[in-house]
Amino acid sequence: MIDEFPIIVNPSMEPYFTLFRKFRTSMLITMQTLDQMIKNPFLKYLKGILLNSCTTHIVFGRTNINDQDVYSALSSTIDKVTHSTRYFHTALSLDNPTLTTSDNYDVKEVFIQLAKK
Numbered sequence: 001m002i003d004e005f006p007i008i009v010n011p012s013m014e015p016y017f018t019l020f021r022k023f024r025t026s027m028l029i030t031m032q033t034l035d036q037m038i039k040n041p042f043l044k045y046l047k048g049i050l051l052n053s054c055t056t057h058i059v060f061g062r063t064n065i066n067d068q069d070v071y072s073a074l075s076s077t078i079d080k081v082t083h084s085t086r087y088f089h090t091a092l093s094l095d096n097p098t099l100t101t102s103d104n105y106d107v108k109e110v111f112i113q114l115a116k117k
Contacts, residue, residue, distance in 0.1 A: 001027075001028040001029075001030075002027065002028070002029045002030070003030050004030065004031065004032075005029040005030060005031050006031050006036035006037055006039070006043060007036075009043070009046065011042060014046060014049065017049050017050065017053045017054065018049075018053060021053065021055075029050075033063070033064055033066070033067055034047060034066065034067050034070055035064065035066055035067075037050070051070070051074065057071070057074075059071055076111055076112050077109050077110065077111055077112065078109070078110060078112055079107050079108070079109055079110075080107070080108050080109075080110045081105055081106070081107050082105070082106040082107075082108070083103065083104070083105055083106075084103075084104045084106075085101060085102070085103050085104075086101065086102040086104070087099065087100070087101055087102075088100040088101075088102070
């Protein structure tokens, strides 16, 4: 188990992510955000290896928008937002005519179909 992985990582650790899988050995790493993996070219490269080679990703709530976009793309889901506006009104001939509007936003997680090559 490696806590705060982006702080202590070094280039000699790269083979662990492919070799450990070959021998059915696991490693648990933690980080605050994937944005920590863009500090330098090596970390950018390693971020791709981590996202591709690691089979289990556990993501807790309160993630930033960049992490949400990455994991939505990996899970092939997107948030579909539907907006609707409703108008309620009374006749102008009444003593107290009213007009009320109501906006509703409905967010649903939908699976996107990947294009077949």
